[in-house]
Amino acid sequence: MSAAAAAAAAVTTTEPVMKTYCSGLQCGKETQSELKCPICLKADIISVFCNETCYKNNYKAHKSLHFKENEDGTLNKDVSYDPYTKFKYTGDVRAQYPLTPKRIVPEHIKKPDWAANGLPIGEQKNDRLNKIPVYSKDQIKKIRKAAILGREILDIAGAAVKPGVTTDEIDEIVHNETIKRNAYPSPLNYYNFPKSVCTCVNEVICHGIPDRTVLKEGDIVNIDVSLYHNGFHADLNETYYVGEKISKEAINTVETSRECLKNAIKLCKPGVTFQELGDHIEKHATLNKCSVVRTYCGHGVGEYFHSLPNIPHYARNRTAGVMKPGMVFTIEPMINEGTWRDVTWPDDWTSATQDGKLSAQFEHMLLITENGVEILSARNKKSPGGPRERTK
Structure with a gap:
């Protein structure tokens, strides 16, 4: 093998490693976990959690992303819903769920603590x-x-x-x-x-x-x-x-x-x-x-x-x-x-x-x-x- 060929063989292209972060708002740590929210998966949303405990602790806030389920278990993606039907609103404005997933901030941007x-x-x-x-x-x-x-x-x-x-x-x-x-x-x-x-x-x-x-x-x-x-x-x-x-x-x-x-x-x-x-x-x-x-x-x-x-x-x-x-x-x-x-x-x-x-x-x-x-x-x-x- 010539020196030029050897040098070319030594050069390898590497794909950037995609980091995964816990979807829990109270966590947000980088994780290697593959524990995904099953309801989000139905809606083609990938929500990864560190572990079962992290999932349970963050579920109250996380469930705001979930669509309503139909009687057959499928998700109704076309209709928004009020999650607080028992709450006595004072005016005409109502909460309209589901919320969209937390928006991503690129790694290079300086973040508050x-x-x-x-x-x-x-x-x-x-x-x-x-x-x-x-x-x-x-x-x-x-x-x-x-x-x-x-x-x-x-x-x-x-x-x-x-x-x-x-x-x-x-x-x-x-x-x-x-x-x-x-x-x-x-x-x-x-x-x-x-x-x-x-x-x-x-x-x-x-x-x-x-x-x-x-x-x-x-x-x-x-x-x-x-x-x-x-x-x-x-x-x-x-x-x-x-x-x-x-x-x-x-x-x-x-x-x-x-x-x-x-x-x-x-x-x-x-x-x-x-x-x-x-x-x-x-x-x-x-x-x-x-x-x-x-x-x-x-x-x-x-x-x-x-x-x-x-x-x-x-x-x-x-x-x-x-x-x-x-x-x-x-x-x-x-x-x-x-x-x-x-x-x-x-x-x-x-x-x-x-x-x-x-x-x-x-x-x-x-x-x-x-x-x-x-x-x-x-x-x-x-x-x-x-x-x-x-x-x-």
Whole structure:
């Protein structure tokens, strides 16, 4: 054999090894197991689990992927179903299962610590310090970049809102656009949240899980985009009108929320307390015959998805902290048409108004500067959505 032939023979092509990860949201470890969910196999979905224990421990969340079975044992792939038929919903929106499988994030993308098992350990440790982060110029540069990417993704998702689109299709758009930007969708597997974005329709206040719900003419829908890029998080959201035939109640609720956020941002500068933001937000909400949700609040964002400061949006709250240059946080008033009280669905995530009336929300990322405030997640001239005039 010649030297050239020997060299050629020595060169071998190897196929890339496909890694397999446990489908349990509380696990996510690489595994060599061949234990597959039998119900998923019927639907041509490959769901691998480490072992029987892992399968049993994760089954409650995993079964949301399963189609309903017909009497003969076959799967009905054409019909969505409500998994919580015994739950007393407060409005017309219902959970629409099955969910699509957890979307894949490529290996090369940097991931937060909860991507595998759902636990944000770093965030939990930081919470114990009880300090509001103040970021350096270099860190702010990276946070600003993450916010710009978040705005791009939210605008693309917002432009897709129209009658006939499902909230799961919006999730797919957000996921794919996030991956294109070499970022990780922050909600994905955060405390085992199963999707890459939160979508909230009509009476849903926050943390809505994208599913087979079809948007219809006259709905409102909030899209809450969060991502992790180069070690820092972005977090922003807007509420969009679906179609053109929007009720005056919906317009008043949405525009009041938009205005509440705008008014609160005007107050932000060094020396202002976080506590006083709620006084101004609730005053404007009440003026427009709306209420302010008390269960959820704005928060610090940057190195951590959620951190101090906590920013309640209601009046006479007792949150601590004073704004200083270098602080980055969100203000995200959730404004309800009726009562401020909320209820949580059996999925342990979706929060809805107690009276079934509408809820709207807007969220911006804000940086406190030496002289005032910078809106890191600001809209641009091409951003879809935008305000509508109230009708009498």
